[in-house]
Amino acid sequence: MPAPLETFAARLARAHDATSAAGLDALLLTPSPDLRYLLGIGGESHERLTCLVVPAEGDPALVVPALERPGLDGTPVLGLGVEIVEWTDGDDPYALVAAVLPKSGSAAAQVAVGDAMPAVHVLGLRAALPDCAQELASTVLAQLRMRKDRAEIAALDAAGQAIDRVHARMGEWLRVGRTEAQVGADVAAAIVAEGHTMAAFIIVGSGPNGASPHHDVSDRVVQPGDLVVVDIGGPTPEGYYSDCTRTYSMGEPAYPEVVNCYALLQAAQQAAVAAVAPGITAQSVDDAARSPIRDAGYGHRFIHRTGHGIGLEVHEQPYIVAGNDLVLDQGMAFSIEPGIYIPGRWGARIEDIVVVEDYGARRLNHRPRELAVLPV
Ligand code: ZN
Numbered sequence: 001m002p003a004p005l006e007t008f009a010a011r012l013a014r015a016h017d018a019t020s021a022a023g024l025d026a027l028l029l030t031p032s033p034d035l036r037y038l039l040g041i042g043g044e045s046h047e048r049l050t051c052l053v054v055p056a057e058g059d060p061a062l063v064v065p066a067l068e069r070p071g072l073d074g075t076p077v078l079g080l081g082v083e084i085v086e087w088t089d090g091d092d093p094y095a096l097v098a099a100v101l102p103k104s105g106s107a108a109a110q111v112a113v114g115d116a117m118p119a120v121h122v123l124g125l126r127a128a129l130p131d132c133a134q135e136l137a138s139t140v141l142a143q144l145r146m147r148k149d150r151a152e153i154a155a156l157d158a159a160g161q162a163i164d165r166v167h168a169r170m171g172e173w174l175r176v177g178r179t180e181a182q183v184g185a186d187v188a189a190a191i192v193a194e195g196h197t198m199a200a201f202i203i204v205g206s207g208p209n210g211a212s213p214h215h216d217v218s219d220r221v222v223q224p225g226d227l228v229v230v231d232i233g234g235p236t237p238e239g240y241y242s243d244c245t246r247t248y249s250m251g252e253p254a255y256p257e258v259v260n261c262y263a264l265l266q267a268a269q270q271a272a273v274a275a276v277a278p279g280i281t282a283q284s285v286d287d288a289a290r291s292p293i294r295d296a297g298y299g300h301r302f303i304h305r306t307g308h309g310i311g312l313e314v315h316e317q318p319y320i321v322a323g324n325d326l327v328l329d330q331g332m333a334f335s336i337e338p339g340i341y342i343p344g345r346w347g348a349r350i351e352d353i354v355v356v357e358d359y360g361a362r363r364l365n366h367r368p369r370e371l372a373v374l375p376v
């Protein structure tokens with residue numbers, strides 16, 4: 001269900017307030033999850049400039065190629081009081097952005113540009129506003145996007161349930177004698193069948209491939225005794241992502257150290273989830289996951305941060321990582337995903353998405369976290 005118009009109007013108003021509070025002249029955003037968040041329109045930025053201008057003073061404007069204008073019909077944009085500024089091929093769209101800035105462009109001193117805006121547009125805007133400093137829009141927008149409202153949390157909840165249903169069926173596809181790629185193709189179809197618009201990522205890391213945390217799939221044939229790391233997710237129709245990892249064992253694990261290490265991993269994941277509460281820093285949650293693994297002598301085998309925020313992007317703020325003193329607040333959603341990786345042998349990871357409630361973390365994934373032993 002698309003968010004109601006009032007939701008976007010409120011977000012746009014908050015973005016406007018945050019822009020002026022930050023002392024910026026304007027926020028400049030090309031198609032991206034930021035734009036989807038503020039205007040409810042999707043799409044990707046390409047060589048023709050589409051740019052939302054949220055000025056510190058005055059009403060927002062959307063500079064848009066004439067051929068993209070019909071695509072706005074039926075979207076929330078037209079009900080939000082956003083001035084539509086069309087341009088046709090041959091015009092200079094960057095000059096149009098400068099012209100809609102409140103201080104007639106040339107006087108603007110500081111703008112924020114979308115974090116993933118293509119360089120061709122960043123530099124085009126710089127040329128049109130040569131005396132204007134640029135900074136990242138996340139300095140303004142992350143504080144808004146991190147705190148999910150009820151509808152966003154409901155969408156993340158639905159995404160979590162959908163990916164749980166895929167993991168629940170893993171034994172149908174993950175079998176000795178099949179390649180990771182064959183397993184991955186079946187999983188991809190199930191991800192869509194269970195309510196996602198696409199399978200955004202599929203990691204099936206069997207045996208030694210599991211030791212590469214961002215392994216994809218390969219032609220390796222799954223063997224008896226393998227551990228298999230399955231990390232999967234995708235967006236629901238609302239655009240909110242699932243992301244869940246479970247580790248499977250094809251019969252009894254080939255390496256005896258797996259049993260103790262996996263118990264350690266489970267304890268670490270539980271400790272990090274238990275550490276989550278409003279007022280706690282992101283880095284203290286990372287430390288809660290890391291310290292039991294470190295104490296057992298496997299600290300150097302946990303080679304990534306504990307987690308990442310999730311929403312309209314798979315990876316967004318807040319990052320659950322050492323050095324991040326961001327204070328967690330209600331409505332923030334992120335992964336808790338410690339892993340242990342033994343090069344050449346095996347890897348294991350447990351990943352759930354959690355949302356911060358007043359009492360602490362609420363998990364959005366509910367599949368059992370024990371090592372899932374599949375029959376061989
Ligand atoms: Zn990852």
Ligand code: ZN
Nearest residue numbers: 231243244351
């Ligand atoms: Zn994941």
Ligand code: ZN
Nearest residue numbers: 243335337351
């Ligand atoms: Zn993740």
